[in-house]
Amino acid sequence: MPFRERYTGLINRYREYLPVSDSTPSVSLGEGDTPLIRLQNIPRLLGKDIDIYVKYEGLNPTGSFKDRGMTMAVTKAVEEGSTAIICASTGNTSAAAAAYAARAGITAFVLIPEGKIAMGKLAQAMMYGAVIMQIRGNFDAGMQLVKDIAGEAPVTIVNSVNPYRLQGQKTAAFEIVEELNRAPDFHCLPVGNAGNITAHWMGYSEYQRAGIVSSAPKMVGYQAAGSAPFLRGAPVENPETVATAIRIGNPQSWDKAWALQKESGGWFDELSDAEILDAQKLLAEKEGVFCEPASAASIGGAMRDIRSGKIPEGSTIVCTLTGNGLKDPDTAIEQCQAARMVTIDAELNAVKQAILSHM
């Protein structure tokens, strides 16, 4: 059997579909090519004839889909001669920016909301050596500051308002189509700034125009109820949710997201924090897949819409799991206080008792 060709990241794989030249050197950590896992136990629980896949983006190099956008944004920043990048972040963008800046040998400045960033993400930004500015304000305030500073200092913005970010992120749709040999009927994602849902729609639409697929999915975006501007029809002033990655009140891809919702025939909906955490736990417990809270909004929302019949039987559904569960260990442990953990003496009989009482 021939060896598989060495995978060197999504820019090298999809160069012809990306705004790079043959000679653009990619700044890559081997992002993309993530598993598309077919769920086995949850469809059975639902009692419906349904095919659900999860695209496990938490297995990217820094543990979220942000790496897909960041490889493009940093590659282009370096190509254009930039020596510093800046972003506002709820956590994962700062982790990715810091890592790719380290790889490229340039400086990353990150603005994060004080006290509202998951532990793993903060650890990453620190380890990769970013200059971290904790602001006394939320993501939306940080985003405004980043836009304002761009005219004042020689730094490249790598938030999703940077068009190269969405270009990189659209490759997730390419991978899904290639693996399924078709587009799914429904694609469900958590929505914060709505950059990722926009990027996926771009990817599906491009493959449809190129004649690689004959259809595109209905795009379904799920928000946290305390942070759901698409459900309110207007920005939310003080967004709150346990799913800190989507704690965003003023989405940067507002118009694009409304346009693709109409074009694809999809919809937006919201989940309570309790529903989000229940879905996160269920996915880990029943399928062995651990995602962060924000990511679970996709599967939690999809399950609700399957139960109600809004997503009909016979459908093929892809849910994007945007980030890795290890990003936010505090929330995970907190919601598992009633976990099946016992403290016992270090002796054989105690272990035997513990086993028998759990069989």
Ligand SMILES: *Cc1c(COP(=O)(O)O)cnc(C)c1O
């Ligand atoms: C960034 C992020 C989102 C939201 O993506 P948008 O493009 O802002 O809609 C969702 N989940 C996780 C884990 C993220 O890091």
